[in-house]
Amino acid sequence: MKISLIQMNSQPDRDLNLRSAEDLMRQAVERDTPHLIVLPEHFDWSGGTTAAKLAAADHAPGGEAYRMLQAFAARQKVWVHGGSLLERTEGSKTYNTTVVFDPQGNEVGRYRKVHLFDIEAPDGKVYRESETVAPGDGLFIYEAHGFRIGCAICYDLRFPRLFDALADAGVDIVILPAAFTMQTGKDHWDVLCRARAIEHQVYFVACGQWGGYTAADGDRRFTYGNSLVCDPWGQIIARAVDQVGIVSTHLDHARVRAVRELIPAASHKVSFTEPVRAPRNCGSGECCNCSSCGSHEQLVGARNSSSGNTAGEP
Template sequence: MRVAVIQMSPGADKARNIAQARALIEAVTSREAVDLIVLPEIWTCLGGTRAQKFAAAETLPRRGMAGGEAYEFLREVAVRNGIHIHGGSIGELAGDKLFNTSLVFSSKGEELARYRKIHLFDIVTPDGQGYRESAIYGAGEQVVTCEINGLKVGLAICYDLRFPELFLQLRRQGAELILLPAAFTLQTGKDHWEVLLRARGIETQCWVAAAACTGMHREPDGEPRYTYGHSLIVDPWGHVVAKASDGTGWASAIIDHGVTERVRANMPVLEHRKLV
């Protein structure tokens, strides 16, 4: 199965972000025969005011029913291209709060999974910039997997990357591939992004496909914020097998079940684990 991770540079304009996602998906599918495309985190509205975030968010429908603009865009491109789409994550409107939520669609437009980000980004980066995701978003509670072309796939989002216990649960639930859309900050990304992704791949002996935002967006006060990009795919031995360059674009790789089997057979760490 060939997976492509899309690297976007979104802002607070939802319509413009959807147009950018469409153009990148069309570019990938016109050049490569891919089975699964993964978009980055919160690509429909990155930055902007609280009001803009709520305006861009969507109430998710019951499965099989029609949804909002981004929901239907994802479903439409999956069907039109005959591929599976992991919609990165979008703002999910649930009453008076938002959730940072991933959606997965089959090539027939069926919703296969939705995952709400569990770990919220409430930190201060080394340059003194503060982030408080919990001021806007609620935290998810469920560990989520789904099946794509016979492969068990685990779901995580951005800051979840720092919590290996979640990835271990995904492995225990049978995951062979873990998808992680992100909008990693430039400050944390340059030091931790690739290291953590490789570590999660090594620990779980899973493939990890991470689609990231890149470039600059603005906060409500006009302050510029920068995301790191460097979307990549890691194999179960921890090798980076594909990486996007600077700017918008994509990277792709074939998920080889044989590699997974060989790594796990030669070093059965799950069976050796003594502590929960």
């Protein structure tokens, strides 16, 4: 399967961003004829004030960003993994949502970002995604061209249990739209992307925003870019340059199988169940009530009987 990643520099201007996304996707189709196109996180809107961001949130289905992606997928007969868009809710917050369309323009499902980016970066800049975004509460996996594809978004990258769950459901590819900050990206992006690919022997597709945008306080903030694809061995097989643009590569079922045959990690997996009380003593032969004796919590390991099963649903 051929895949194209669209690296953007989205701004607090939805019309501009949608035109840019559609133009870049069109260029990818004309140049590389991919089977699947991936957009970055916040492809429809980055930065701006809280009020402007909430006003820009759109309905899914029915909103401008949603309809643009749907129409493009149907017109070009291509899968579209719609990065993430601002999904309007009935409340005072939005969802940060990936929507996936098949080559007929049908929505096959959506993933709402679970882990929200509330941090202080090393340069002192504060990010509080939860002020305007509500967290999702589930996973989403779909199938395209014989691959099982799991979804994640940006800050999710730091939480391995999400990827454990996707691996248990038998994914071959994980796609992560992102808008990683320059500060964190330069130290953590490659390491985490490669680690997730190696841990779960999957293709890891990470499509990022690149360049600057204006935040709510008027401050200029910068995203790391470096959209990339890691193979199941952890090798980076494609990487975008430092500009808006497109990077494409092929994903091969045989490569997934070969890596899993070399190191059959799924069949060696141990699941650790809930703690149980287990007696311990100091080795004197009977409990003497010293600090080494007594009852302690221990996690008990159990072989995962479903390890390696790629047919399970999340």
